[in-house]
Amino acid sequence: MKFRCNTKDIATAVGAASKIVNAHTTVPILSNVLLAADGDVIRVRATDLEVTLEQAFPAEVGDPGSVTVPAKLFSGYLGNLPPGTLELSGTPTRASVKWERSNYDFHALPADEYPPLPSAQKGTSFAIDAKRFREGVAATIFAASSEEARGAVLMGTLMELAGDRLTMVATDGYRLAKWEATLARPPDGGATAKFIVPSRALAEAARNLGGTELVEVTALGPSGNQLSFATANASIVVRLVDGQYPNYGQVIPAQFDRSLRINTGALIAGLRRAELVAGDRASMVKINVANQQLIITANSDTTGNAYEELEVEQSGEDLAIAFNARYLVDILNHIDAPQILMEFLGPLSPAAIRPGDDVEGIAQMYVLMPLRQ
Amino acid sequence: MIRLLDETTVGAIAAGEVVERPLSVAKELVENALDAGATRIGVAVTRGGLDALEVTDDGVGIACDDLRLAFARHATSKLARVADLERIATLGFRGEGLAAIAAVARVRLESRTRDSDIGYAVHAHGLDVSQPEPIAAPPGTRVRVEALFANVPVRRDYLRSPTAEFARISSFLAMLGLGYPSVAFNLTHDGRTAFTFPAAGTLDQRLAHVFGTDAARSLVALEPSDGAARVRGFVSPPGVDRGDRRLQLLFVNGRLLRSTLLAGAWSAAYATFALRGRHPFGLLFVDVPPDHVDPNVHPTKSDVRLRFADAVHDVVRRSIARALARDATSRLRDALSFAPPLQATAAAPSQDAGSSNPHAALFGAETSRELAVAATSPDANEVPPGELRILAQLDDTFVLATDGSALVLVDQHAAHERVAFEAIAARARSGTAVQEPLLVPYGIELDADEAERFERSRSALAAAGLEAEPFGERAYRILTTPAGYGARAFDLRAYVADLAEDAGGLDARERVWASLACHSVVRAGERLEHAEMTALLARLVRCKNPMHCPHGRPTIVRIEADAIARMFKRT
Numbered sequence: 001m002k003f004r005c006n007t008k009d010i011a012t013a014v015g016a017a018s019k020i021v022n023a024h025t026t027v028p029i030l031s032n033v034l035l036a037a038d039g040d041v042i043r044v045r046a047t048d049l050e051v052t053l054e055q056a057f058p059a060e061v062g063d064p065g066s067v068t069v070p071a072k073l074f075s076g077y078l079g080n081l082p083p084g085t086l087e088l089s090g091t092p093t094r095a096s097v098k099w100e101r102s103n104y105d106f107h108a109l110p111a112d113e114y115p116p117l118p119s120a121q122k123g124t125s126f127a128i129d130a131k132r133f134r135e136g137v138a139a140t141i142f143a144a145s146s147e148e149a150r151g152a153v154l155m156g157t158l159m160e161l162a163g164d165r166l167t168m169v170a171t172d173g174y175r176l177a178k179w180e181a182t183l184a185r186p187p188d189g190g191a192t193a194k195f196i197v198p199s200r201a202l203a204e205a206a207r208n209l210g211g212t213e214l215v216e217v218t219a220l221g222p223s224g225n226q227l228s229f230a231t232a233n234a235s236i237v238v239r240l241v242d243g244q245y246p247n248y249g250q251v252i253p254a255q256f257d258r259s260l261r262i263n264t265g266a267l268i269a270g271l272r273r274a275e276l277v278a279g280d281r282a283s284m285v286k287i288n289v290a291n292q293q294l295i296i297t298a299n300s301d302t303t304g305n306a307y308e309e310l311e312v313e314q315s316g317e318d319l320a321i322a323f324n325a326r327y328l329v330d331i332l333n334h335i336d337a338p339q340i341l342m343e344f345l346g347p348l349s350p351a352a353i354r355p356g357d358d359v360e361g362i363a364q365m366y367v368l369m370p371l372r373q
Numbered sequence: 374m375i376r377l378l379d380e381t382t383v384g385a386i387a388a389g390e391v392v393e394r395p396l397s398v399a400k401e402l403v404e405n406a407l408d409a410g411a412t413r414i415g416v417a418v419t420r421g422g423l424d425a426l427e428v429t430d431d432g433v434g435i436a437c438d439d440l441r442l443a444f445a446r447h448a449t450s451k452l453a454r455v456a457d458l459e460r461i462a463t464l465g466f467r468g469e470g471l472a473a474i475a476a477v478a479r480v481r482l483e484s485r486t487r488d489s490d491i492g493y494a495v496h497a498h499g500l501d502v503s504q505p506e507p508i509a510a511p512p513g514t515r516v517r518v519e520a521l522f523a524n525v526p527v528r529r530d531y532l533r534s535p536t537a538e539f540a541r542i543s544s545f546l547a548m549l550g551l552g553y554p555s556v557a558f559n560l561t562h563d564g565r566t567a568f569t570f571p572a573a574g575t576l577d578q579r580l581a582h583v584f585g586t587d588a589a590r591s592l593v594a595l596e597p598s599d600g601a602a603r604v605r606g607f608v609s610p611p612g613v614d615r616g617d618r619r620l621q622l623l624f625v626n627g628r629l630l631r632s633t634l635l636a637g638a639w640s641a642a643y644a645t646f647a648l649r650g651r652h653p654f655g656l657l658f659v660d661v662p663p664d665h666v667d668p669n670v671h672p673t674k675s676d677v678r679l680r681f682a683d684a685v686h687d688v689v690r691r692s693i694a695r696a697l698a699r700d701a702t703s704r705l706r707d708a709l710s711f712a713p714p715l716q717a718t719a720a721a722p723s724q725d726a727g728s729s730n731p732h733a734a735l736f737g738a739e740t741s742r743e744l745a746v747a748a749t750s751p752d753a754n755e756v757p758p759g760e761l762r763i764l765a766q767l768d769d770t771f772v773l774a775t776d777g778s779a780l781v782l783v784d785q786h787a788a789h790e791r792v793a794f795e796a797i798a799a800r801a802r803s804g805t806a807v808q809e810p811l812l813v814p815y816g817i818e819l820d821a822d823e824a825e826r827f828e829r830s831r832s833a834l835a836a837a838g839l840e841a842e843p844f845g846e847r848a849y850r851i852l853t854t855p856a857g858y859g860a861r862a863f864d865l866r867a868y869v870a871d872l873a874e875d876a877g878g879l880d881a882r883e884r885v886w887a888s889l890a891c892h893s894v895v896r897a898g899e900r901l902e903h904a905e906m907t908a909l910l911a912r913l914v915r916c917k918n919p920m921h922c923p924h925g926r927p928t929i930v931r932i933e934a935d936a937i938a939r940m941f942k943r944t
Contacts, residue, residue: 150815173811246813284807284856302796324809324856350812360383371856372808 001065002089009057011078016208020053024045034114037061046071047115051201053208055234062271066111068211074106086264101215114370118226118237123219124193127185128166133215136168137206139334139364141178141199145172153243169248175327176248179330180363182344184214195227196241205229205236252367253350256343258316260289261356264340274298277306279351284371285325290318321347322371331366348366380500389472394532395422395521396541401470402516406430407553409514412572415559421535423521425645433511434486437493440505443471444497478521484514543567550579551656552624584620588613592655593700600694601684608655608693610700611646611921620654625677626666632677638686642693644883645923659689701918762905770897772906780932783910786897787922792912794890794923806838807856814850821847823869833882855889887923
């Protein structure tokens with residue numbers, strides 16, 4: 001194979017691919033990226049067998065064909081090239097790069113040993129606005145579990161299809177994020193479906209599927225156990241988590257008996273300061289609400305006491321409740337609204353947190369369990 | 374064809390249970406001497422006791438009329454009726470010691486009571502017991518045993534060399550001597566004195582003999598404690614330990630014995646001090662009312678059954694733990710000498726919390742109390758003045774400091790672990806553990822063994838903040854986890870597996886705390902700022918047991934300047 005291309009195009013594609021590659025793999029070829037030249041595009045593919053990323057960029061293809069190169073090494077090399085044009089020629093064992101007056105040979109592995117793309121058998125398919133998709137991913141995946149001991153299901157994010165709505169849910173067992181949006185193109189016949197997608201894969205998808213209008217989502221494989229996220233020039237294929245996602249509807253209280261409207265920035269800042277004092281005390285802050293005021297306190301025998309007062313719009317009875325400040329701040333940081341709405345049902349039931357104002361076509365909410373002492 | 378065994382054979386069989394080797398003979402005879410109220414006991418051994426073993430005492434003696442009866446089986450002066458078995462205060466009571474010895478050896482028994490002018494002697498061998506003959510003798514009793522196992526060659530084949538057999542006798546007698554400081558002991562082998570313990574007020578000489586001079590000096594004395602049992606003794610401090618439990622000497626009501634139960638209590642007290650596989654040593658005297666103990670479990674009386682065993686276990690564990698905590702504080706004073714800078718700042722808020730602070734009411738009453746306790750805690754005040762300068766961090770693992778006369782090395786992970794462990798434990802004990810309830814309870818399934826172990830530690834776990842409820846057969850749902858301290862990463866499965874490895878002594882709550890502490894703290898290989906190191910040491914110093922992490926690894930090592938001088942050959 002042989003092609004000429006822009007150094008920036010290839011550096012971007014190989015750089016993204018090298019992030020997918022698992023550095024500690026025992027299968028040597030999995031630490032390589034596959035470069036395939038065909039027509040007037042180069043496709044760059046990388047996989048860790050869970051997630052497969054494929055990107056395309058335009059090039060002047062001399063001889064079509066494929067080559068695999070060690071991902072980290074090649075990406076490091078390309079990252080150090082100034083803008084310009086390079087020429088790459090590949091054989092099963094070697095990839096040679098010519099750029100201006102430099103010549104590099106990289107050891108390669110035969111491209112036909114590279115894992116093939118997953119089965120092309122297609123199932124449910126829908127499309128979502130790309131910007132909206134990235135927002136949904138950002139709004140939810142942080143709440144997923146990062147503890148392998150708690151199981152792969154909670155490390156994933158649920159994508160649930162019903163009619164023309166997509167609901168994404170993530171929880172680590174202590175807090176829950178839920179985000180809903182209208183699809184740009186609903187699945188045929190308004191089919192319902194549930195996918196548990198590894199949260200890391202969603203993060204990769206959100207990062208790599210930019211610059212276009214729509215993300216096409218398609219279930220792949222005979223049992224629909226893979227999901228492909230595709231734009232015009234990039235696609236990510238993800239192996240789904242097999243399992244039963246907790247019935248999240250059950251943990252969201254059906255009704256609340258008091259609510260607060262609070263300035264988001266002021267609440268975040270107050271919680272952050274108080275959390276410094278809470279320190280090893282499980283980041284526990286106490287929140288007291290009375291007379292349209294919210295008082296944050298925290299204390300620890302090693303650091304001292306904290307006290308913060310905020311004006312709030314209170315409706316319903318007074319309240320004394322305790323939270324893990326870090327969790328609460330984590331949630332607030334993911335709400336892009338000047339005001340938030342917090343709803344409660346006593347000091348022991350989960351509290352709900354939402355943006356203060358509705359956004360057309362989107363519903364975002366979080367549920368957080370209070371601490372108990 | 375079934376026959377009744379003749380008396381000689383029956384005697385030999387019974388003796389087999391009691392008289393196993395020369396040590397058994399020495400043990401029976403010395404215990405008899407102690408029961409007779411002797412103040413001086415001499416033991417003379419010839420060729421490891423294979424040729425002869427003689428025990429002389431100055432006790433009450435045996436009257437002429439009773440001499441022959443002493444060799445009858447189940448003849449004893451120590452027990453009259455079965456009810457007496459309920460409150461045995463003497464070492465012997467089965468009434469088979471001398472009979473058993475005579476069944477397998479030639480025995481000469483000489484004795485003179487204090488109110489008699491002359492003594493009498495009898496010979497016994499098998500069932501034959503001679504008539505008493507008058508002899509000149511000092512008050513007391515002398516028993517000479519010869520030709521042990523001459524009629525049981527098989528038994529003789531199982532004996533080890535005379536030196537080895539004597540070593541057993543010697544170590545037994547020295548250990549027993551620890552229990553009877555007011556009795557003088559003398560032991561000779563083939564005419565040479567092995568040791569002489571004069572009657573004395575303190576145990577120093579005997580402790581040094583049994584444990585070795587250095588180890589004996591390191592022993593920590595227990596404060597006598599009452600309760601279900603009176604506990605006294607000496608235990609090795611953390612870090613001074615052995616690979617086996619042989620030197621865990623235990624006297625229950627004056628009887629030297631092994632007790633799995635109390636060994637468990639001993640280990641439990643060291644749970645957060647000793648490395649796995651290492652064992653503390655020392656000497657414990659546990660006294661319980663005679664009717665609370667049943668020594669009649671085994672012919673050699675080497676184990677006992679205790680009534681109220683749990684209560685006794687608890688008293689023993691607590692009194693050892695108390696002594697260790699006291700010792701750790703004083704050893705810290707030796708290892709470090711500086712005032713923690715955090716002391717002042719830690720005390721300040723507590724005064725506010727109590728009175729002037731306008732929002733003090735918002736902090737629960739418990740919190741204020743806790744702060745007050747922290748401020749007045751003796752540990753915080755006992756830290757001596759001085760200056761410890763932090764020099765550097767070594768290999769991102771150790772903190773190097775000096776007080777001018779020594780290099781002080783602190784393992785940052787172990788130190789932080791200890792700090793976190795104590796904070797967690799204090800909070801849990803005072804009932805202020807914060808729980809993080811789960812929105813989505815998560816289930817675990819255990820196998821039968823694990824489930825059984827887990828069930829046993831479930832209430833202790835709940836006290837530490839981890840609540841679980843049964844959810845079908847051998848399945849549980851975790852409802853809350855302890856808040857903070859990285860508890861979300863707490864691997865319950867590994868914890869349950871851990872319980873299996875050392876199910877005996879360890880307190881389930883402390884294990885949870887230790888696991889939490891381990892998960893939440895700085896690791897080795899983490900760069901620390903100067904201020905972080907200062908704060909870490911200051912907090913370590915305020916711990917109750919600052920010298921060891923909860924898993925028993927040392928936190929602080931001190932290298933004296935003169936030790937360094939030796940490295941440079943400057944001595």
